[in-house]
Amino acid sequence: MANPSLETLLTSAHVVAIPTRTRFRGITVREAVIFDAPNGASEFSPFPEYADAEASRWLAAAVEYGWDQIPAALRTSIPVNATVPAVPADSVAHILDRFPGCTTAKVKVAERGQTLADDVARVAAVRAIMGDEARIRIDANCGWSVSEAFEAITQLAPYGLEYAEQPCASVPELVQLRKMLDGAVRIAADESVRKAEDPLAVARAGAADLLIVKAQPLGGIASALDIVGEAGLPVVISSALDTSVGISMGLHLAAALPEKLLAGACGLATVALLEGDVAADPLLPVSGELPVRRPEIDPEALERFRATPDREAWWLERVQRCFAML
Incomplete structure (x- = not known):
């Protein structure tokens, strides 16, 4: 399966911000980008402080999981x-x-x-x-x-x-x-x-x-x-x-x-x-x-945990920068 274009990634992206129950690694809200992909939902969620070169590997993983063939599971x-x-x-x-x-x-x-x-x-x-x-x-x-x-x-x-x-x-x-x-x-x-x-x-x-x-x-x-x-x-x-x-x-x-x-x-x-x-x-x-399964996405949860407009823009700009490094 061909890798997605940048336009495909951006139009399929949902940016979410989910509170943590306890402070973890110094954070109280976990942000992530969820992509609607042919294989099922995929995720891009490097921590905000990571530089683009490092974060681009996370995007490569999201593209593979959502659009490429992955190895067969040997366990259930x-x-x-x-x-x-x-x-x-x-x-x-x-x-x-x-x-x-x-x-x-x-x-x-x-x-x-x-x-x-x-x-x-x-x-x-x-x-x-x-x-x-x-x-x-x-x-x-x-x-x-x-x-x-x-x-x-x-x-x-x-x-x-x-x-x-x-x-x-x-x-x-x-x-x-x-x-x-x-x-x-x-x-x-x-x-x-x-x-x-x-x-x-x-x-x-x-x-x-x-x-x-x-x-x-x-x-x-x-x-x-x-x-x-x-x-x-x-x-x-x-x-x-x-x-x-x-x-x-x-x-x-x-x-x-x-x-x-x-x-x-x-x-x-x-x-x-x-x-x-x-x-x-x-x-x-x-x-x-x-x-070992792919979860079905809950549209109501995507809306409930949708990030603020400024954080959504920040993440989509990050996707663009990281995509250029793939």
């Missing part, structure tokens, strides 16, 4: 993890209630303005609520230096960590930290893959035990599968607080992974962190899993 459902933002420990139970049946939780740590004691309390609350059999991951989003990461992970390790996601920003720092930990806790790379000019550098350097892979930032499902194949490391598929449309793209990526490469529950249940969705039947976890 994907296990998913609960995502716990950097909330106070006494709010953890309320967050976990949104993820029925999930036996894995990813806990945000290293939030600016908070302390390690806050992180320990939050992780301890997750462990107490979910029990000894649950898997707990932490995600620092590059928030620590090597020494801070080592101290924090050492204090959090007794709660039983499956892995620590992107504790430090650079590949050399991850290499150093991984050597210091000496296998005590595995290291996962996220930003070092999706925001890097060379997404394979982290694997070549031996900086991580597994990769966190997202479809939109890597240019789409086919591109992400190529990177996973070359890296040769197990992966967890995740999202960037997408609507159900973007989540569906991630589910199809996870479903297309070769056997033995999927390293556990995926971070694709984050629609539960939004106050609404564009889908008639949102992709929310049931018994800890999500079905």
Whole structure:
């Protein structure tokens, strides 16, 4: 199928702004562009601060998902993890209630303005609520230096960590930290893959035990599968607080992974962190899993969450700039 023209993209675009239930990555409203496409709805939702060169990869993913052929699914459902933002420990139970049946939780740590004691309390609350059999991951989003990461992970390790996601920003720092930990806790790379000019550098350097892979930032499902194949490391598929449309793209990526490469529950249940969705039947976890499907769009939801005219214009101009870079 031929790729769409710019005019086709712009005339098929719906810009939405959906409030989040809890502040997440510093935002309280998630904005996205939803395209009406021949394959079904597709999504373009790079965060506003991302430069056009980086955001253009997200547009390439939207074009692929909406207009191109995607790899066949090898699975019909994907296990998913609960995502716990950097909330106070006494709010953890309320967050976990949104993820029925999930036996894995990813806990945000290293939030600016908070302390390690806050992180320990939050992780301890997750462990107490979910029990000894649950898997707990932490995600620092590059928030620590090597020494801070080592101290924090050492204090959090007794709660039983499956892995620590992107504790430090650079590949050399991850290499150093991984050597210091000496296998005590595995290291996962996220930003070092999706925001890097060379997404394979982290694997070549031996900086991580597994990769966190997202479809939109890597240019789409086919591109992400190529990177996973070359890296040769197990992966967890995740999202960037997408609507159900973007989540569906991630589910199809996870479903297309070769056997033995999927390293556990995926971070694709984050629609539960939004106050609404564009889908008639949102992709929310049931018994800890999500079905691999494309959601039907709810026209009333598109209108209810329609962005203000100035934000709509901002996003459509962004689509034009990114399209020129494809």
